[in-house]
Amino acid sequence: MTESRVFRGLAAAPGIAIGPALVYDPVSATAAAPTGTATDEFARLEAAITQADATIAAHEAALRAAGRDEEAEIFAAHRMILADVALRERAAELLRSEGQGAAAAIATASEEQARELESLGDDYLSARAADLRDVAVQVQRALTGARGLGEQLDGPTVVIARDLGPSDLMSARREHLLGFALTAGGLTAHSVILARGLGIPAVVGLGAELLEHAADGATVALDGGTGSLILNPGTAEIERLRAAQASGAAREAALRAEVGLPAVTTDGQRILLVANASTPAEASTARAWGAEGIGLLRTELLFLERPDLPGEEEQLALYRAVAAELPGMPITVRTLDVGGDKHLPAFPLPKEENPFLGWRGIRIGLSQPEILLPQLRALLRAGAEADIRIMLPMVSTAAEVRQARALLDQARAQLAAEGLPHAARPQLGVMIEVPAAALNAAALAREADFFSIGTNDLTQYTLACDRGNSRVAGLYQPLDPAVLRLIAMACEAAHREGRHVAVCGELGGDPQATALLIGLGVDELSCAPGALPHVRSAVRATSTAAARTLAARALVADSADEVQNLLAEVERP
Numbered sequence: 001m002t003e004s005r006v007f008r009g010l011a012a013a014p015g016i017a018i019g020p021a022l023v024y025d026p027v028s029a030t031a032a033a034p035t036g037t038a039t040d041e042f043a044r045l046e047a048a049i050t051q052a053d054a055t056i057a058a059h060e061a062a063l064r065a066a067g068r069d070e071e072a073e074i075f076a077a078h079r080m081i082l083a084d085v086a087l088r089e090r091a092a093e094l095l096r097s098e099g100q101g102a103a104a105a106i107a108t109a110s111e112e113q114a115r116e117l118e119s120l121g122d123d124y125l126s127a128r129a130a131d132l133r134d135v136a137v138q139v140q141r142a143l144t145g146a147r148g149l150g151e152q153l154d155g156p157t158v159v160i161a162r163d164l165g166p167s168d169l170m171s172a173r174r175e176h177l178l179g180f181a182l183t184a185g186g187l188t189a190h191s192v193i194l195a196r197g198l199g200i201p202a203v204v205g206l207g208a209e210l211l212e213h214a215a216d217g218a219t220v221a222l223d224g225g226t227g228s229l230i231l232n233p234g235t236a237e238i239e240r241l242r243a244a245q246a247s248g249a250a251r252e253a254a255l256r257a258e259v260g261l262p263a264v265t266t267d268g269q270r271i272l273l274v275a276n277a278s279t280p281a282e283a284s285t286a287r288a289w290g291a292e293g294i295g296l297l298r299t300e301l302l303f304l305e306r307p308d309l310p311g312e313e314e315q316l317a318l319y320r321a322v323a324a325e326l327p328g329m330p331i332t333v334r335t336l337d338v339g340g341d342k343h344l345p346a347f348p349l350p351k352e353e354n355p356f357l358g359w360r361g362i363r364i365g366l367s368q369p370e371i372l373l374p375q376l377r378a379l380l381r382a383g384a385e386a387d388i389r390i391m392l393p394m395v396s397t398a399a400e401v402r403q404a405r406a407l408l409d410q411a412r413a414q415l416a417a418e419g420l421p422h423a424a425r426p427q428l429g430v431m432i433e434v435p436a437a438a439l440n441a442a443a444l445a446r447e448a449d450f451f452s453i454g455t456n457d458l459t460q461y462t463l464a465c466d467r468g469n470s471r472v473a474g475l476y477q478p479l480d481p482a483v484l485r486l487i488a489m490a491c492e493a494a495h496r497e498g499r500h501v502a503v504c505g506e507l508g509g510d511p512q513a514t515a516l517l518i519g520l521g522v523d524e525l526s527c528a529p530g531a532l533p534h535v536r537s538a539v540r541a542t543s544t545a546a547a548r549t550l551a552a553r554a555l556v557a558d559s560a561d562e563v564q565n566l567l568a569e570v571e572r573p
């Protein structure tokens with residue numbers, strides 16, 4: 001019998017896959033390009049780019065149609081890579097000066113760019129190199145007619161590869177792709193994001209040694225929840241994993257069965273369970289998972305990647321479309337939050353020494369009413385027919401809320417004068433994202449109608465560590481007692497004024513933290529649509545008394561690790 005061998009990598013997408021292996025090499029699938037004259041080859045290259053663009057556009061459209069906007073954006077970005085003039089020009093140069101064939105030229109040109117990205121030592125840019133290679137492989141395939149992953153799978157298979165591009169995943173039939181294991185790859189790769197969205201178990205970063213041992217047809221078992229892969233597992237291993245697979249499926253079914261049930265603790269405290277979204281499609285997915293409204297509508301998407309500012313009517317159409325997905329439910333819309341690492345082509349921001357401490361969020365809105373006023377007008381108008389709540393990002397002081405309210409009054413007076421229907425007095429809330437907002441919570445609670453805690457930024461500003469900088473990622477702990485004390489402070493101050501408090505940062509979607517947040521005094525949880533069933537289930541398993549005890553212990557803990565240990569003690573279904 002063949003020897004069983006265990007490999008350990010990174011847990012990339014949860015789930016267990018057991019089946020025969022296919023060792024896949026996207027690059028060799030595209031080798032051996034025939035060559036003609038440089039002019040012929042250039043014409044072939046252009047035609048192949050058009051063909052690859054059509055394939056990628058079809059992937060994008062399929063995901064959009066399924067309401068998977070976030071994943072669709074991956075392919076929108078791939079189309080931009082394909083349209084990149086520099087890539088095309090470099091390939092053309094290689095055709096002319098080095099007599100390369102079209103397939104070799106696009107491969108060389110993209111590889112040069114990919115290596116350059118990788119050399120910058122940034123995890124995010126390194127992951128983008130994989131996108132670039134994926135796009136180039138699509139063009140090479142269009143030129144050579146080589147078979148992609150989807151065409152090589154003829155039954156349920158576990159794919160083993162050095163790396164896989166998003167297009168490979170999209171080309172495979174879901175029932176044929178049981179899971180995949182990558183020897184390279186990181187957790188931010190687009191193929192990983194896609195796998196999570198599509199529910200394909202995945203393990204990455206397994207190391208090149210795996211390729212030396214794996215062979216087509218060998219049985220493999222991978223566990224995307226623990227990051228392990230067993231080559232040639234024994235019968236006992238297979239049985240253990242099949243049992244775990246079955247209980248995972250049963251848990252998934254139980255979560256689905258709870259979709260229509262309220263998010264209520266065992267002793268009857270009602271938690272409002274709402275979703276984070278950017279588009280009507282995401283709002284629709286949220287409704288399917290039982291969201292009771294939108295707790296954070298991020299509006300940046302409408303403003304980014306376009307040369308002009310969206311007008312009032314265009315904004316109104318978006319807010320109406322989102323509200324139409326969740327009729328009668330609260331829709332909390334955050335006013336534009338750019339600055340920091342988000343830039344606005346229509347309104348270039350000055351280069352700053354410390355952009356995260358600079359002109360960002362409400363600070364821009366208040367000093368540039370030509371941006372905020374049309375947004376407030378659109379929100380007031382959408383509020384004529386729906387429960388639209390307005391939320392201000394990056395607030396530090398009560399004075400900022402007063403200024404925003406004055407602008408809101410101005411927008412309302414304009415609409416009244418123009419005879420346009422609008423909300424009489426929509427709720428105006430603030431995000432608690434900087435320590436000053438939590439420390440000034442009493443004053444803010446007198447000015448604002450509600451709080452929503454943005455734990456992503458609150459963590460970065462409290463611990464003074466950039467949320468996107470992998471060098472300080474160890475410090476970035478939303479469970480750090482310092483962050484928790486600020487959350488407790490904000491809840492206390494809000495409740496004293498009769499205001500409610502939501503959490504809309506990533507921590508709100510972590511079912512492990514649900515009891516803790518309820519214990520700290522949070523009334524509403526807003527999370528990504530896919531996290532809703534998990535958070536609902538966690539709320540329904542929580543007793544308020546136990547949650548308060550847990551929170552009291554966490555507030556006096558010494559470290560995030562200690563809090564994590566406390567959470568691990570909580571029994572969950």
Ligand code: PEP
Nearest residue numbers: 454455456457504505506
């Ligand atoms: C947050 O900071 O927690 C938040 C929800 O806002 P964003 O992630 O959009 O900055």
Ligand code: MG
Nearest residue numbers: 433454456457
């Ligand atoms: Mg934020």
